[in-house]
Amino acid sequence: MRPILLSGHERALTQVKYNADGDIIFSVSKDHVVCAWFSHNGERLGTYHGHQGALWTVDVSPNSEMLATGGADNTIRLWEVKTSKLLKTWDFATSIKRVEFSPDGRQLLGVTEKRSGHLGSIVVYDIDLDIEAEQTSEQALRIVCDESKATVAGFSYGARYIIAGHEDGSVSQYDAKTGELIFNTQVHEPDMMVTDLQWSPDRTYFITASKDKSAKLLTTNDLEVLKTYQTDTPLNSAAITPVKDYVILGGGQAAMDVTTTSARQGKFEARFYHKIFMEEIGRVRGHFGPLNYVAVHPKGTGYASGGEDGYVRVHHFDKPYFDFMYEVEREQANL
Amino acid sequence: MAPSYDNLPIEDDEFDEDEVDFSDLQEQYEVRLEEGLDAFVVVDGLPKVPDENKPKLTKFLLRKLNTVGKVKEDGVFMPLDESGTTEGYAFVEYSAPSEAVAAVKALHGTALDRRHTMAVNKLTDIDRYGREGKISEEYHEPTIEPFQEKEHLRSWLGDMEARDQMVMYRGDKVGVFWNDKEDQPEQVVDRDNWTEFFVQWSPLGTFLTSIHAQGVQLWGGKAWSRQKRFAHPGVNLVDFSPNEKYLTTWSHKPLQVDENNPVPSLSADDDGKNYIIWDIATGKPLRSFATLDVPSSTDAEGNPVKKKMQWPTFKWSSDDNYVARMTQGQSISVYELPRMNLLDKQSIKVEGVMDFEWAPATPRRDGIKTYEQLFCYWTPELGSNPAKVGLMTIPSKEIVRTRNLFNVSDAKLHWQSEAAYVCVKVDRHSKSKKSLATNLEIFRVREKGVPVEVVDSIKDTVINFAWEPKGNRFVLITAGEIPAASAVPPKTAVSFFAPEKAKGGVIGNFKHVRTVDKKNSNAIYWSPKGRFVVVAALQSQQSFDLDFWDLNFEKPKDEKEASEKDVSANLQLMSTAEHYGVTDIEWDPTGRYVATVASAFRHHMENGYHIYDFKGTLLREESIDRFKQLIWRPRPQTLLSKEEQAEIRKNLRTYSKIFDDQDLSKKNTANRQVVEQRRxxxxxxxxxxxxxAEMLEEEGIVDEKLEIAKQKDGEGEIEEIEEIVEDVVEETEEVVQ
Known part of the structure; x- marks a missing residue:
């Protein structure tokens, strides 16, 4: 599995996303620029300029026509993927930590940071699927997180719920229509930030990563912890692979401590765990800084990781990856 | 109901403060004031003399009393009885209270003549302890506490699978575990903050030692209850005698024991001492010692050299009967146990002595039938006298063998575990004092006349040396010259030596077997049963290699290397492993497993442990935050006779088959469980x-992505577009002639 190194960013990567077809990778970094890449060979397709600060988040609509980005310049911007035309800018009082489209692409949510008198919130906009149309400035929904700020959030299946992970290690379920908090449970260790939340393909369950060195698989309906993946390093990201029942976890020593530690000790590896058996299967080395995000190809044929070291590494899985099976899995497969 | 203001009793007539008996508390917390009588002592046990002889006695007495201080003028008062003779005691006033204390310390119990022994006590003490009513006139028989069944201290040896135990100290937790090879070690006990500094096993594995600021505690038995406690405030190090009878504790701070700082079981005599030697069975101190000042030496440029303290300072003979300490450059003091008195009341003068080591086992010298213990020592060149290595027997103090050596920079003494040999590693400098070379002087202790064999074929300095336990082979590591201005430590070479094969069961001369060079190794760990040895690179920045060697490897005869034909060794490197950041290596007491530790005491990188089998196969690795110690629990010596052991060795194949079957069935059950669990x-x-899926269908939610994918699949094949772009970079035309 030889990775393709995407070295177009000048600063630490913050998020990496595949589009629905898996042929394009979008990456954002602290260097203010959004890049689009061909996933199969790592060639750069183009860039999106305009943001005035570090970028924290990116998402692409399910039909791959629109791209949403958010960052430290307190804006969410909507772009046309094809032409890099800026379609809309929404301004906020604080920076944007996360954006995500609903499964049908008709809604967009953003998570705002808590700072100097502004509480953290989750905002939702309705999106007009027509590229030419003027997008609304009116918020369809605004959820204020007065307990503990949200760090990550996303839409469940059918955009029924909004699930958010919080700074205090808890996960909440909100009604996506009314914004009402349905319930909140402490999933990770108290005061250990939830750093990532990624969905299974059908969005009936999801995985959360946390600074408490563990990742957890939760059900969407009742936030029940199905599986726990325990590691020895703070985690920044976790992803669920389709096709094979694996999860990929990424993290490493906190970025501020990295200069004092060797790459070997930093644990800057992507870790593969078996989703069902919760056992570690393998690790992929390469980054020389913590992994900030891991994204999986929607068809499960590869994954990309963005690191604090400023590189995106795109991996295409080899045959042995698909061939590997536990004894019991083989039994089931042969039935 | 809690008393509130409303229901507070206004006047409580039934309660009278005066009726409460505070006397016990008063006694306990009585503040001892300066009573003005602190300079007085009472001298008892004097002869009774008539009045006219009193001045004579006083004069005689004063001569003794004035040795420790100055008695005030007319400070001796001897009361007379009715008949005009003295009563056999005297009151003495010194000029200062400190002198009175000194008098009690120095003079109490000294003999005046054959019939009279002086008893000197402080007047205040007599008042305090001897006051009327304090001492009962009748004899009360002391109550003997009923016998309490103690726990079996060696129950761990009865494990059905003969597993070994190990203690692990990680974070603030100390736990004892069974070694289960590949599997998670089975916990026996695990406690938070069991020790404050480190843990240690006693040499036969009976006790686990924990070190606290207040002293040392020993734990053991099935319930891991406290067996003994030794109060030694500020203790830094402990050392057991080989048979667990005695314990030495050391603190770099001198003990402070006085009336303001009472320490259980220690008396004022122990004040200012650093070492205490304890009897483990009773828990009582036997004797305490202060640290001796090591004469400070200076290096070539005249800077003082910081001396490393030798530990253990008090070295035990193999049978716990003697303990000895060296006064560097002067003498060796040997104390007899259990009384802890100096052997023959004087230290053994050994001029210039630098180091000594007891034989680790009772030596069985040729033709010697009487009891003896042996130690080996060396002295450097003094003036025109050569350096010397000597062997001395105890208790006869006879020098059995000496050997003169020249141009000696340093020497190290290495005993073989059965005291059959002692190897003196002598670092010798050339005449110009520029280059160093090492000689090995091997004393064959058991042979008649203690012959010495010299191995002087080594060119470089030997940095490490180790005998095979219970064997007669050894491994050494040499290091080349350190290249100037280089931070890289020099490459090292590992050499193996074995005795030549000789006829008639005699052990032949030691011969070089093989040298492996260009290594980074610096540490040698023999299996406690011999034959296998791990050569490792410890505390190095670049290399963490562990080489597992077998010295009795069975290989086909014709493949033997020529140099190895006539020595009793078949050397084979079985495997090489690597453990990043390894700091400690330890064989289990049976020689089956090796544990390597990256300890948080030394660094904070990937702390944890590995367990290998003797062949060097990695069985288990675990990284644990702030992992500090892993120590195998030692085992006492086997109770089987030589014949029984030979019998077992003969039937090893039958036994091993049973064990293999057991292992297999255990593994199968475990595997089956894992598979069941996964299923x-x-x-x-x-x-x-x-x-x-059902729920989603009921809700009528279709997965858009899957839907799209399905549609595409339905449409047919994936469209592949191939674009061929040709760019004309340059075109030139040339006319060909």
Missing amino acids: RLLEEWKAWREQM
Whole structure:
């Protein structure tokens, strides 16, 4: 599995996303620029300029026509993927930590940071699927997180719920229509930030990563912890692979401590765990800084990781990856 | 109901403060004031003399009393009885209270003549302890506490699978575990903050020692209850005698024991001492010692050299009967146990002595039938006298053998575990004092006349040396010259030596077997049963290699290397492993497993442990935050006779078959359990997924992505577009002639 190194960013990567077809990778970094890449060979397709600060988040609509980005310049911007035309800018009082489209692409949510008198919130906009149309400035929904700020959030299946992970290690379920908090449970260790939340393909369950060195698989309906993946390093990201029942976890020593530690000790590896058996299967080395995000190809044929070291590494899985099976899995497969 | 203001009793007539008996508290917390009588002592046990002889006695007495201080003028008062003779005691006033204390310390119990022994006590003490009513006139028989059954201290040896125990100290937790090879070690006990500094096993594994600011505690038995406690405030190090009878504790701070700082079981005599030697069975101190000042030496440029303290300072003979300490450059003091008195009341003068080591076992010298213990020592060149290595027997103090050496920079003494040999590693400098070379002087202790064999074929300095336990082979590591201005430590070479094969069961001369060079190794760990040895690179920045060697490897005869034909060794490197950041290596007491530790005491990188089998196969690795110690629990010597052991060795194949079967069945059960567990997880997962799919269908939610994918699949093949772009870079035309 030889990775393709995407070295177009000048600063630490913050998020990496595949589009629905898996042929394009979008990456954002602290260097203010959004890049689009061909996933199969790592060639750069183009860039999106305009943001005035570090970028924290990116998402692409399910039909791959629109791209949403958010960052430290307190804006969410909507772009046309094809032409890099800026379609809309929404301004906020604080920076944007996360954006995500609903499964049908008709809604967009953003998570705002808590700072100097502004509480953290989750905002939702309705999106007009027509590229030419003027997008609304009116918020369809605004959820204020007065307990503990949200760090990550996303839409469940059918955009029924909004699930958010919080700074205090808890996960909440909100009604996506009314914004009402349905319930909140402490999933990770108290005061250990939830750093990532990624969905299974059908969005009936999801995985959360946390600074408490563990990742957890939760059900969407009742936030029940199905599986726990325990590691020895703070985690920044976790992803669920389709096709094979694996999860990929990424993290490493906190970025501020990295200069004092060797790459070997930093644990800057992507870790593969078996989703069902919760056992570690393998690790992929390469980054020389913590992994900030891991994204999986929607068809499960590869994954990309963005690191604090400023590189995106795109991996295409080899045959042995698909061939590997536990004894019991083989039994089931042969039935 | 809690008393509130409303129901507070206004006047409580039934309660009278005066009726409460505070006397016990008063006594306990009585503040001892300066009573003005602190300079007085009472001298008892004097002869009774008539009045006219009193001045004579006083004069005689004063001569004794004035040795420790100055008695005030007319400070001796001897009361007379009715008949005009003295009563056999005297009151003495010194000029200062400190002198009175000194008098009690120095003079109490000294003999005046054959019939009279002086008893000197402080007047205040007599008042305090001897006051009327304090001492009962009748004899009360002391109550003997009923016998309490103690726990069996060696129950761990009865493990059905003959597993070994190990103690692990990680974070603030100390736990004892059974070694289960590849599997998670089975916990026996695990406690938070069991020790404050480190843990240590006693040499036969009976006790686990924990070190606290207040002293040392020993734990053991099935319930891991406290067996003994030794109060030594500020203790830094402990050392057991080989048979667990005695314990030495050391603190770099001198003990402070006085009336303001009472320490249980220690008396004022122990004040200012650093070492205490304890009897483990009673828990009582036997004797305490202060640290001796090591004469400070200076290096070539005249800077003082910081001396490393030798530990253990008090060295035990193999049978716990003697303990000895060296006064560097002067003498060796040997104390007899259990009374802890100096052997023959004087230290053994050994001029210039630099180091000594007891034989680790009772030596069985040729033709010697009487009891003896042996130690080896060396002295450097003094003036025109050569350096010397000597062997001395105890208790006869006879020098059995000496050997003169020249141009000696340093020497190290290495005993073989059965005291059959002692190897003196002598670092010798050339005449110009520029280059160093090492000689090995091997004393064959058991042979008649103690012959010495010299191995002087080594060119470089030997940095490490180790005998095979219970064997007669050894391994050494040499280091080349350190290249100037280089931070890289020099490459090292590992050499193996074995005796030549000789006829008639005699052990032949030691011969070089093989040298492996260009290594980074610096540490040698022999299996406690011999034959196998691990050569490792410890505390190095670049290399963490562990080489597992076998010295009795069975290989086909014709493949033997020529140099190895006539020595009793078949050397084979079995495997090489690497453990990043390894700091400590330890064989288990049976020689079956090796544990390597990256300890948080030394650094904070990937702390944890590995367990290998004797062949060097990695069985288990675990990284644990702030992992500090892993120590195998030692085993006492086997109770089987030589014949019984030979019998077992003969039938090893039969036994090993049984054990293999046991292992296999155990593994199978374990595997089956794991497989069952996985199967269950998989079933559960599938059931849950189906449930979710049903739910989605009922809700009428279709997965857009899947839908799109399906449509595309339905449309047919994936469209592949191939674009061929040709660019004309440059075109030139040339006319060909």
